[in-house]
Amino acid sequence: MLRALSTVVLLAVTACFGVACASANPNPNDIAWRYEQYTKLAGRSATPQPREVFAEPLKFETKTHLMPEVPESGIVDWRDAAKYLNGADITVEGKITDTFQIRDVLCRLNFVPHAEDDQAFYVALFSEAYEGLPAPPAEHFLGKTIRVTGQVTSHRGRPNIEVNDIGLVEIVAPQ
Numbered sequence: 001m002l003r004a005l006s007t008v009v010l011l012a013v014t015a016c017f018g019v020a021c022a023s024a025n026p027n028p029n030d031i032a033w034r035y036e037q038y039t040k041l042a043g044r045s046a047t048p049q050p051r052e053v054f055a056e057p058l059k060f061e062t063k064t065h066l067m068p069e070v071p072e073s074g075i076v077d078w079r080d081a082a083k084y085l086n087g088a089d090i091t092v093e094g095k096i097t098d099t100f101q102i103r104d105v106l107c108r109l110n111f112v113p114h115a116e117d118d119q120a121f122y123v124a125l126f127s128e129a130y131e132g133l134p135a136p137p138a139e140h141f142l143g144k145t146i147r148v149t150g151q152v153t154s155h156r157g158r159p160n161i162e163v164n165d166i167g168l169v170e171i172v173a174p175q
Contacts, residue, residue: 075147078111081121082159084152091149092121092161093172099138107137109146123148124155124162125169132166145173 067087070076076084078094098110109123130137147170150161163169
């Protein structure tokens with residue numbers, strides 16, 4: 001009885017693997033498909049077999065993102081800001097060449113015209129940060145060299161620093 005049950009289970013598992021592997025569009029969430037992919041990559045079954053002897057443990061790759069050192073000046077050029085993604089707070093400097101006001105919610109300060117490079121670093125200046133400025137932020141910062149301090153994050157694949165406090169933005173050189 002036990003032998004017949006194990007044969008049925010084995011056939012069911014084999015059929016399941018066959019269906020998953022024959023699929024034209026493999027589903028990475030399908031356990032059978034993932035099992036087969038693991039087996040191909042590892043060169044062996046994920047399940048140890050009776051009396052199986054391993055020559056060496058399986059090797060798994062780990063990738064580490066090494067954050068570069070902040071320059072001695074403590075100021076990072078805007079072109080290098082993406083290297084500090086999700087790290088500690090840094091100060092980034094550059095000239096604002098393009099701005100984009102999004103309703104009354106935020107103003108995007110670009111260091112390169114958006115049309116030229118839609119993946120370049122930018123500053124997202126939220127409305128609570130620019131309420132006390134003498135002019136709209138799109139006009140106030142355009143053409144000026146600024147320093148902004150904060151953590152570099154990513155929004156839709158674009159590195160940026162989000163600013164909610166105008167004290168984190170300093171105008172270094174006027175137009």
